[in-house]
Amino acid sequence: MATTHQICDCDPCTCMVSVESAVEKDGKTYCSQPCADGHSGSEECCKSCNCC
Numbered sequence: 680m681a682t683t684h685q686i687c688d689c690d691p692c693t694c695m696v697s698v699e700s701a702v703e704k705d706g707k708t709y710c711s712q713p714c715a716d717g718h719s720g721s722e723e724c725c726k727s728c729n730c731c
Contacts, residue, residue, distance in 0.1 A: 689714035
């Protein structure tokens with residue numbers, strides 16, 4: 680059976696994210712676009728996703 684959830688690959692984030700709804704970037708899985716973008720804007724982890 681395939682894994683359906685995993686921890687977000689953003690270092691400070693510990694969210695469990697569904698692989699079906701995750702944001703994928705450079706072979707990594709993130710809970711939100713800000714995490715995938717390395718928080719280059721002002722958004723924090725979990726402010727724009729529904730994983731928490």
